[in-house]
Amino acid sequence: MAKRGSVLRVVSKDELEGALAKGLSAPIEPLAGKPIACVDVRELVAAAHEQGVAAVCDLSVVGAACAAVRLGADVAFASATDEGEMLVWVARGEQRVADAVRGLLSAGREAGDTELALLEQRARTWRASSDAAQVVASYLVCHPRVERVAYPGLRSDPSYEIASRTLENGFGPLVDVRLVGEDSWRRITCTPDDPMAQVARLEQRLRERLS
Known part of the structure; x- marks a missing residue:
């Protein structure tokens, strides 16, 4: 599979929740459950696409340690600040993304040096x-x-x-x-x-x- 590019944005929690209500999959959590286990993100993404919805990954636990967009997800998110800002990765050039979460591509602001440094520190x-x-x-x-x-x-x-x-x-x-x-x-x-x-x-x- 060819690598897919993504846009990284910083949006409010309300903006993200509004987008998630527009025909996206239930968020996929790569690490979840008790006992803890890793789910097959690629398989769950494919299942969402078969149902005609954009696939979303919740990276709250794993952060950038799961390259969700590369695995086929259309949208992935993690917290950016304690004030409720969210980091959102949106796959480039995906028609279902443009239809389902068009607002995320222009919401908030583009991630900058502060957010990139945060991702490096978390990594x-x-x-x-x-x-x-x-x-x-x-x-x-x-x-x-x-x-x-x-x-x-x-x-x-x-x-x-x-x-x-x-x-x-x-x-x-x-x-x-x-x-x-x-x-x-x-x-x-x-x-x-x-x-x-x-x-x-x-x-x-x-x-x-x-x-």
Whole structure:
């Protein structure tokens, strides 16, 4: 598939919500659920297109780590500021986009250096947090008090193959774990800090059964 270009704009939350109400798909979240899993964005996009609607991706969790437009999405979005501004990627030259979300192409303003710097900073945080989560997940898999671990970066994870072709520069900071004797999943959100320090803190929590 040829690479598709996109326009990056900064719009208000109201402008985005108005566009989403105009015949677009329900937003596709690349990483979602509990236990956490990566969905097949390309497959879900194709399903939306078969129904004659523009495909939308919610990148709130993954940011630019999922090249949604390259995977076929017509629109993708993530938060830009705490004040409610949104970053919106709109695919270039798509007729269904022009019909469904024409307003987004002229709404708000074009993304500038500030937004590009924000994306770069988030990409660095994603990479470091993903590296830490990989270490934490690998540690948990071998822990005697842990029954199951869900993390798309583990080769044993059911969504590993999908995640490998959907996400870039890591598999994200979210690790879900189910302890021996428990039915519910617990979520661990890893940070860009030293992975071994996070493992040490987690070991202490496991001794207390993550209480």
